């Protein structure tokens with residue numbers, strides 16, 4: 001299978017925040033943003049794998065800034081690394097200033113998707129070759145994040161998480 005680049009999966013989803021999607025402070029409800037990010041990430045994962053994909057785990061989410069009612073929100077998603085059947089998708093979330101149009105980073109998140117066949121069994125996907133400096137950094141770190149996610153899920157023994165352990169040595 002030919003290798004792809006992260007940019008081939010790049011996905012951008014822009015939408016606004018409506019009253020039904022906010023918390024009592026009139027800011028975007030966290031669960032609504034998680035769902036929007038899941039949709040954007042699944043499109044990126046599909047673009048990389050050209051397969052049916054399912055969310056395997058939400059590895060990291062940082063809600064750094066409130067997103068007020070009426071905001072225009074853009075989610076940028078890109079596959080950072082593919083393994084055998086799983087892919088890490090990295091997302092940056094931007095909020096646009098109404099008057100200046102300037103974008104501020106509000107949140108970021110990392111999800112793992114698995115490509116599956118018609119019966120839901122994991123299936124092999126294309127490898128990925130990072131090109132830019134940030135793509136290379138995210139590619140390298142993705143292996144440690146996969147190991148951490150598997151250890152926390154009880155699917156890998158901590159002693160086998162070689163690259164993750166090396167961070168603490």
Ligand SMILES: CC(C)(COP(=O)(O)OP(=O)(O)OC[C@H]1O[C@@H](n2cnc3c(N)ncnc32)[C@H](O)[C@@H]1OP(=O)(O)O)[C@@H](O)C(=O)NCCC(=O)NCCS
Pocket residue numbers: 054055056057082083084085086087112114116120121122146149150153155
């Ligand atoms: C995700 C799923 C397909 C994994 O199936 P499985 O039988 O555990 O298969 P495997 O153990 O072979 O894992 C498949 C891949 O997923 C990865 N994986 C599984 N759980 C993971 C986790 N918690 N974090 C990171 N990666 C994970 C494995 O490392 C493996 O990766 P690789 O093939 O690239 O090496 C299966 O658990 C599933 O269908 N889950 C439900 C998905 C779903 O419905 N999501 C929406 C929730 S509403």
